[in-house]
Amino acid sequence: MNGLDRRELISELLARRGDALVVTGLGSPSWDCFAAGDSAATFYLWGAMGLAVPTALGLALAQPERRVLCVTGDGEMMMGIGSLAVVAAQQPANLGILVLDNGHFGETGRQEGMTSARTDLAAMAAGAGIATTLTVSEPSEMAQLAALYDAPGPVFAVAKVALGDHPLTLPERDGATLSRRFRAGLGVA
Amino acid sequence: MAETGTGTITDAGTDWSDEVFAAMRARGIGTVATVPDGGLTRLLNLCAADNATRLVTLTTEEEGIGLLAGLWLGGKRGMLAMQSSGTGNCINALSLCATLKMPCLMLVTMRGQWGEFNPWQVPMGQGARAAMEAMGVICFDVDERPRIGETFAAAADLAFDSSVAVAVMIGQRAIGTKSFAK
Numbered sequence: 001m002n003g004l005d006r007r008e009l010i011s012e013l014l015a016r017r018g019d020a021l022v023v024t025g026l027g028s029p030s031w032d033c034f035a036a037g038d039s040a041a042t043f044y045l046w047g048a049m050g051l052a053v054p055t056a057l058g059l060a061l062a063q064p065e066r067r068v069l070c071v072t073g074d075g076e077m078m079m080g081i082g083s084l085a086v087v088a089a090q091q092p093a094n095l096g097i098l099v100l101d102n103g104h105f106g107e108t109g110r111q112e113g114m115t116s117a118r119t120d121l122a123a124m125a126a127g128a129g130i131a132t133t134l135t136v137s138e139p140s141e142m143a144q145l146a147a148l149y150d151a152p153g154p155v156f157a158v159a160k161v162a163l164g165d166h167p168l169t170l171p172e173r174d175g176a177t178l179s180r181r182f183r184a185g186l187g188v189a
Numbered sequence: 190m191a192e193t194g195t196g197t198i199t200d201a202g203t204d205w206s207d208e209v210f211a212a213m214r215a216r217g218i219g220t221v222a223t224v225p226d227g228g229l230t231r232l233l234n235l236c237a238a239d240n241a242t243r244l245v246t247l248t249t250e251e252e253g254i255g256l257l258a259g260l261w262l263g264g265k266r267g268m269l270a271m272q273s274s275g276t277g278n279c280i281n282a283l284s285l286c287a288t289l290k291m292p293c294l295m296l297v298t299m300r301g302q303w304g305e306f307n308p309w310q311v312p313m314g315q316g317a318r319a320a321m322e323a324m325g326v327i328c329f330d331v332d333e334r335p336r337i338g339e340t341f342a343a344a345a346d347l348a349f350d351s352s353v354a355v356a357v358m359i360g361q362r363a364i365g366t367k368s369f370a371k
Contacts, residue, residue, distance in 0.1 A: 023259070043262055048285045051255030055285075058259020058267070061220065061243065082248030083255075090245060175288035179262060188264025 003162030004139065006100050010071065011036045013098070013145055017069065020149060021059060021186075025052035025072025027107040029100055033071055034171040040185035044171045044178060050080030053087060053097060060092040060153075063186070067094050067149055074101040074115045074158075081124060087154050088129030096148030096155040097125075102163050110163065125156035135160065205363070206231035208338025209296065213242070213268070216345050218294070220245060220260055220267035222253035228298030228364035229270050250275035251282035254293065261291045266349060268294040273301060273317040273358070274310065283324035286354040293354035294345050295326070304366035314361075321356050332360035 010032040014022070022042040024030040029052075030044040043059075045052055056070035077099045087095065103116035115121060122133040132151050134144050137160035147155050172178055183189040209232055213221070221236045222245040223229065236242045245267075247253050253269035260267040269279075276297060286293040300307070301314015313320075318328050327347065331340040341357050348355040 021263075047288065048255065048258075048282055051251065051258070051282055051285065054252040054255030055259040055262070058220075058256040058261075058265075059263045060259070061245075061256075062260045062263025062265035080252065080255075083252050085248055086245065086252060086256075175285070176290040179258075179289040179291060182262050183264065186262075186264060 002137075003102065003160050004137065004142070005164060006032050006102070006159075006161040007035055007164070007166050009100075009142060009145075009159055009161065012142065013148070016146070016149065018067070018149070020067040020069050021063060022069045022071060023052055023056040023059060025049075025070070025076035027073055027076070028166075029071045029073050029076070030171060031166070031169050032100070035166070035169040038171060040181050043182045046173050046175070049076055050083075052076055053080050053083040056095060056097065057083070057087055057090060057092060060095040061090065064092075064094055067096065068092070069148055070095070070097045072097070072099055073106065074099055074103060074121060075105050075113045077121060078114050078119070084125050084128035084130060084156070091154065093153045095153040097157070098145065098148055099156075099158045100161045101158050102161050104163055106163070122156065122158045130154050130156045132156065134158070205334050205337035205359070206235060209341045210235045210239075212338060212342040212345060214239075216266065216342075216349065218266045218268050218345065219243060220256075220265065221270055222247055222256045222267060223270040224248075224250050224253075224272070224275055226270075226272035226298045226300075228272070228359065229296070232270065232296075250278040254279055254282035254285055257293055258285050258289060258291055261289075266292075268296060268345075270296045271298075273297055273299045274313045276317040276321055276356070277313045280320060280324055283321075283326060283354060287325045290352050292348040292352050293326075294348040295354070295356040296341065297356050297358045298364055299358055299361045301361075303361035305361065306366070318358060324354075326354040326356050328356045328358055330358050330360060332362045334363045337363060
């Protein structure tokens with residue numbers, strides 16, 4: 001199977017998060033980020049498919065001094081694809097978006113998704129007006145993902161990841177608990 | 190959702206829009222997410238002209254629910270302004286409000302009711318309140334212009350003080366009936 005190991009990639013990426021705030025899209029991206037180490041500064045979505053980027057955008061606008069990283073999957077991103085135009089219009093300098101693209105609906109039986117057919121997510125992000133886009137598919141390219149933290153946002157990155165088998169690692173699932181933990185961590189509760 | 194064409198709203202809502210805008214400002218609501226509607230024209234223009242208010246134009250209304258969730262997670266207040274047809278686009282997104290128990294303030298300008306000329310607006314306009322209530326949104330209907338400002342202010346306080354989803358649904362009778370007549 002070609003593609004990067006999503007757990008290794010996320011573990012390496014989040015080890016360098018510093019004080020970045022993280023919003024995860026439903027399904028495997030949430031499990032990956034939790035497996036890399038739980039944090040009050042991570043907000044895990046368990047539903048609301050398509051809204052990871054809008055949620056991260058709202059957070060980035062509310063906290064302009066903090067870096068905000070959105071980690072989601074290709075199916076979740078496709079459902080909210082229009083939100084990339086909203087991001088481009090707002091130009092949040094502190095927002096990085098990472099799509100873990102395995103080309104499949106991983107949680108529902110691994111049905112093929114659009115990126116297994118003809119769709120290029122980075123091209124769609126560029127077309128939406130996001131100036132900095134990149135796609136990584138080899139371990140030697142992973143250093144480019146530092147742009148998610150370092151480059152002026154918005155930054156949109158696609159990581160081509162393998163359809164791997166990873167143990168389910170499930171974070172807290174009560175949204176009221178997760179959100180109040182997050183807000184308390186930020187000191188806005 | 191926005192509708193293209195040369196039609197005009199017979200009255201752009203001079204009084205109520207100013208009252209809603211003042212109530213927004215007084216409550217620290219600094220972001221307005223929207224898919225525009227004719228009935229919102231004056232309010233959206235007031236927002237666009239105000240340096241302290243950020244107008245976020247969306248591609249579809251449910252993005253606004255996510256945006257409000259993110260703003261709230263980050264300690265800021267926003268609201269979603271949309272036409273009644275947009276409420277249907279928000280249904281699954283409203284799961285966020287119920288699950289997070291977050292404040293969610295929505296201003297809805299109605300179509301598909303009083304004197305509607307476009308039959309395509311009628312199904313969602315007639316179903317909007319039931320759809321919102323099915324997702325746990327507290328709905329305030331208001332049909333009289335002098336009551337719009339106070340209704341909005343009360344809805345905003347309810348939403349932010351009790352951390353619930355509230356929609357103010359401004360009737361077509363108050364907004365003015367859209368017509369394509371010259």
